[in-house]
Amino acid sequence: MSDLADQVVARVVPMFTAEADPARAEGQRAYMRDQFPYLGLTLPQVRKMSKTLMKSVPPAGPDDLREIALRCWEMPAREYQYFACEILRADALGPSFLVTLRTLITTKSWWDTVDPLATRIVGDLVRAHRSLAATMDEWSGDDNVWLARTAVLHQLHWGVETDTRRLFSYCTAQAGHRDFFIRKAIGWALRHYARTDPSAVRAYVDAHRDALSPLSVREATKHL
Structure with a gap:
């Protein structure tokens, strides 16, 4: 288990939950054909909070990013998967990370x-x-x-x-x-x-x- 991953997950959940909008979440869920539950965050909100959060922690290496992404993929609300997509940067990854990307692409697709x-x-x-x-x-x-x-x-x-x-x-x-x-x-x-x-x-x-x-x-x- 990564200490950095623990920090990030521990911070992202209350950060996102505090901005939840149940009314918007219903519209998002319907628009996405009831594929996933939503918190009701807009993508600009997700992007802004993602940048803020990742600036507040040490730089994440490939192993940290792998664990964060996989743990976000296990969470029910779709915004956590958006968060994972936002923080993955190819310049911080290596060729072996493609295996993890395959998992993300073929899960909750x-x-x-x-x-x-x-x-x-x-x-x-x-x-x-x-x-x-x-x-x-x-x-x-x-x-x-x-x-x-x-x-x-x-x-x-x-x-x-x-x-x-x-x-x-x-x-x-x-x-x-x-x-x-x-x-x-x-x-x-x-x-x-x-x-x-x-x-x-x-x-x-x-x-x-x-x-x-x-x-x-x-x-x-x-x-x-």
């Missing part, structure tokens, strides 16, 4: 935690440790929708560093997927990369229009 983990934490970790791209290759074909979505989205903020071969191959491999979250991820990833290379995205969509879902095509070409 929904887009609200998977997307920040995919686009920021996993994405930054793979960019810093390129050997992890082989794991993204595995995830891109995984039966777990959230792992596949993470693989498609992990390069979202890479810009000119994007490995287009991987991006396009992941999209092609999942083009016929029936799940909304995969179809949406394909469109989102392509649309975002179109900011960097619109001609490449246009050419890809034109070549694969028959295989891609209408949702993926619509999202990918929204700003072309």
Whole structure:
């Protein structure tokens, strides 16, 4: 057990509970299709309190962050999972942390935690440790929708560093997927990369229009 993790968990619970808004919590729970209970905190509130809390304790290492995140994932209120997503920083992690991220992605899974983990934490970790791209290759074909979505989205903020071969191959491999979250991820990833290379995205969509879902095509070409 980490002393720092104990400190953080002991502080975050009363901090978040003090700002709880039961009326807002009901609306949040309904919006998220009754997937999770809520305290009624807004995301800006979570972000502000997360920064305040983490500045008040010693710097957290990978082992501390792992324990904090896993303990937050065990808590019922969704805001604690948001807190974990906020405090994970790829520059404080190592390649082995991807195992923990897989656990977080495949546990209490929904887009609200998977997307920040995919686009920021996993994405930054793979960019810093390129050997992890082989794991993204595995995830891109995984039966777990959230792992596949993470693989498609992990390069979202890479810009000119994007490995287009991987991006396009992941999209092609999942083009016929029936799940909304995969179809949406394909469109989102392509649309975002179109900011960097619109001609490449246009050419890809034109070549694969028959295989891609209408949702993926619509999202990918929204700003072309």
